[in-house]
Amino acid sequence: MNDTLVNILSGNTFVVSDDRGDIEASPAAPTGLFAFDTRFVSTWVLSIDGQRLSPLSLDDVEYYMTRFFLVVGGGGVYVNPKVSVIRGRAVAEGFREQLAILNHDDSPVDLTVRVEVGSDFADLFEVKDALAKKGTYYSRIENDCLVIGYLRDTFQRETVISASTPAHLDGRGFTFAVHIEPKQEWTTGLSVVPTLLGPFGRKLTLTAEAGPIRTSEEMQANLQDLIGQSPRLECDWDALKHTYRRSLVDLAALRFSAPAFAGQNLPAAGLPWFMSLFGRDSIITSLQALPFQPGLAATTLRELASRQGSRRDDFRDEDPGRIMHEMRFGETAAFEERPHSPYFGSADATPLFIVLLDEYERWTGDTDLVCAYEPEARAALHWIDAYGDLMGNGYLSYRTRNEQTGLTNQCWKDSWDSISYRDGRLPGFPRATCELQGYAYDAKLRGARLARLVWHDPALADRLESEAADLKRRFNRDFWIEDREYYALGLDADGGQIDALSSNIGHLLWSGIVDEDKADAVVGHLFDPVMFTGWGIRTLSADEKRYNPLGYHVGTVWPFDNSFIAWGLRRYGYEREAARIAAGILTAATYFGGRLPEAFAGYERSRTKYPAQYPTACSPQAWSTGAPLLFLRTMLGLETADDSLVVRPALPRHIGHIELLDIPGRWGRADAYGRGKIEMPITQ
Amino acid sequence: MASPTEEFFGELGRREYIPQLGKTTGTVRIELVDDECTRHWYFRINQGKLLVSRENLEADSVVRSRQDVFDHVAAGEMNMMAAVLRGEVSVEGQLPLLTLFERVIPEPPSSGCRGRVSDQGVGS
CATH class of the missing domain: 1.50.10.10 (Glycosyltransferase)
Structure with missing residues (x-):
């Protein structure tokens, strides 16, 4: 857990990932997107042309957002990378990720960008024990969204993932065919929303109706307010x-x-x-x-x-x-x-x-x-x-x-x-x-x-x-x-x-x-x-x-x-x-x-x-x-x-x-x- | 024979005042569905004063489930919060009202009095 990162917002929603921003959950590495004590994403892996990325640095902006600076491939002798990636992530109702791929070269590049997605829907109590699940998993593509789900009797949880730019969707993720001109960049936004389903297919509400999901700017203002309202310490x-x-x-x-x-x-x-x-x-x-x-x-x-x-x-x-x-x-x-x-x-x-x-x-x-x-x-x-x-x-x-x-x-x-x-x-x-x-x-x-x-x-x-x-x-x-x-x-x-x-x-x-006489x-x-x-x-x-x-x-x-x-x-x-x-x-x-x-x-x-x-x-x-x-x-x-x-x-x-x-x-x-x-x- | 739900609301309706709900005001509509129809119950609380009705009232929150599921809840055999988490009961609207509604649901029949020493109240 030493090199993993935690983001948090709105109480019980949080993301734990490695230092590349990837999630590959295992009992030893309990990473994932968690909400309502359930893991809604246990696989979230970014690759470019089949290659994983390597971390350059990390900008731990606030407790609810992080930015990863990445390059393709890793290790070995240092070579000036022609392509780099900035992966920004903010926890919201689930999380939102902004991917930017930068072409630093003088010639255009064509890349296959893949985001592999999966979930084991583990209960928080099961995460470290890797217990066998009693229900069944499913996935479907619906309205350009990938829906992955878990059903056990009437208990139903779903993760809905969508992208802001055209992608090829299959049951296990998103593939983007990307063309980037010299010194240009390509961006896409990914949204991951955990959903709890109740009887008659209705969305289940477990907490008091909250206001609209806050933006990062509103979160920042809220944090400043909170600190501003607390006593000031000079020493x-x-x-x-x-x-x-x-x-x-x-x-x-x-x-x-x-x-x-x-x-x-x-x-x-x-x-x-x-x-x-x-x-x-x-x-x-x-x-x-x-x-x-x-x-x-x-x-x-x-x-x-x-x-x-x-x-x-x-x-x-x-x-x-x-x-x-x-x-x-x-x-x-x-x-x-x-x-x-x-x-x-x-x-x-x-x-x-x-x-x-x-x-x-x-x-x-x-x-x-x-x-x-x-x-x-x-x-x-x-x-x-x-x-x-x-x-x-x-x-x-x-x-x-x-x-x-x-x-x-x-x-x-x-x-x-x-x-x-x-x-x-x-x-x-x-x-x-x-x-x-x-x-x-x-x-x-x-x-x-x-x-x-x-x-x-x-x-x-x-x-x-x-x-x-x-x-x-x-x-x-x-x-x-x-x-x-x-x-x-x-x-x-x-x-x-x-x-x-x-x-x-x-x-x-x-x-x-x-008693006073016993205090000494x-x-x-x-x-x-x-x-x-x-x-x-x-x-x-x-x-x-x-x-x-x-x-x-x-x-x-x-x-x-x-x-x-x-x-x-x-x-x-x-x-x-x-x-x-x-x-x-x-x-x-x-x-x-x-x-x-x-x-x-x-x-x-x-x-x-x-x-x-x-x-x-x-x-x-x-x-x-x-x-x-x-x-x-x-x-x-x-x-x-x-x-x-x-x-x-x-x-x-x-x-x-x-x-x-x-x-x-x-x-x-x-x-x-x-x-x-x-x-x-x-x-x- | 009356269903557990009918017994539960019947008994509740005979209690005019519930001290544990003394500062609560609002109405919960309970919609119970079986193969034939949907039955509605209304549970209105006004500063602890209680009204149980089947007449249409404007509700602040809604509980929905199958009739047989709610029968178990009403008999104290099924925990409502766990049923909500399982997706057998849905709740909408003002949630504090619902957590308070839970206070009038009977306790599980199996839970005994072990460990209880006295029942002398600090009651108001």
Whole structure:
């Protein structure tokens, strides 16, 4: 995947190709045109007189368009090419390609230009497994278009390809007989449109009716608008400015047009395989981006509310009031081979929905939205105790009811081995991980605030506050490991402590569930060399049996995880420590061109000198894109108090002077200034 | 004997107010086709107040499918979103209305109460 390119537009449509612009999909090279979680093009190969092209250079114009500069043939001794090709591609409803062939010679040329086309219509879930398809393929030529299709019972998907100049069409592509005079060029436009077909041959609509497909100019203006509306960052450290801009552009690329709300955007989880609606990811990213782009939070809240669970459905792990985990539109979801229509198997999205709702109101003062979603918020609060407490012990826990295709771990560390005891054993189910209790505690307190302030229900507010106080008291008794002085990763089905030391305890600071007298010990553990690499805090302590510096959730460092830990450190007054994490992760970002990967290896910083990217990490990934934004917030100490913005900067010295201007909020726009004063340890 | 669709709408029609749809206003037309004819149902919601009708009403969104397919949906045996993805049900028009319409469809008969501890509401 190293030399492939990704273009993206309109959320879930994207193209992955090689550096010539060709698509030849295989399990090892998952290239193609993808839309609605289906690959609509798996072969797209350009040749001239039977010869493939070679890349000269590439102009990665914007996230939605690319230009390839190509010559015929390749390699070997350099010969001045007589013919070159410029292949421009923009993702639209599908994609559009503009081919220009330039004759640099003094004599005319006659060329046979061929574009080979095909599709396997693989479901995104099948792409890497190359599963055999159950349906049949067809192709036909209709109105000068090539239509390739796939049919399985009533499930029908088609790709319609057309050219703007005359071509010979067959079932497998387009052939152009091209004559070009000296120093002249020939151009053609190719359009590729994915189509979903519903009953009675009608075109199927899956999302709110969008406006007309935007042109590249409109996309560019839209991107500039978005950046223009975000606060402006001025600072002495140029790398931070670069990272900030990269984050804003990537956040724009990751926008997903809300399926239920036309013209509104929310963050999808990651490119390219997670361009879909995810409860947890959209909430986390919206929280990180709140001081910068509050509109994302509003759309996330609306969309997730409109898809809130309403019934018990074991296959989908759905309950009334539960916030969804993941939505997919492909064949495996259609035939219920996978539960993503949508799937609800997440134990944290529901309390985090309340956390976002409250945090959104604190920043924006938009009580109308809090009012409008009162029933959904109440249902979410109800879910925590009525459906989320599987053991009846007053703790939020999870166990999938779909043993075939449900998720084993329904917390953010969702890989199979992420939750273990120190000795490496895996606990049974249900599992009540510690950060879930923190989120539930925070949700109850924030729900209480909204109940009192907006819903005018003081009785509910009192009840939630009393439940929160009780939860905090019990939690500090039952999760605290006396002799090791940290919180257990979770409680197992017998109420026993899952005793591994993990980054999850950092989230507890963010939620405020940590007793003041325990905070010092928690912070001490987070910065112990078994946890802190010099770049950031590992997901799992290097002392644990399952620790692996390249283990997805058992040793790598996640920028997003660290950004929430830094937020928690500020909450408990550990300014220096928060700055230390921010400095580590933001410096790591400079090694990735300002774009933080989902995770990087848990090696000691002193050992590798640079952060090693986790092998298959998604990039850009939404909550890694959001991490620098949240670090800016924590370093500047941005919080709200009534109708004003509070700024309490605590910055590493090397960052120097920093200004964040025009921060949007209930105060209108406000500026924040800070100067780096905190010395970092010499290793940093 | 009434079809599952008739039972579903019959039962729905007896509920005057649906709190989960308290801020929704709009009308969904359901067109159900079998070998002989097309039957229409109308589901109108006004700030949670519900009207089920077979009289012609102006609709904001339209659901179309075969009668037997919708019978399964109405009985809770078939997930509507999956049916849409499979091309067995089509939806047009205002989509938020449809995602909300999904809220009144019964749950799958097989889904039990495992794991559920209490049902004391935070209800409004």
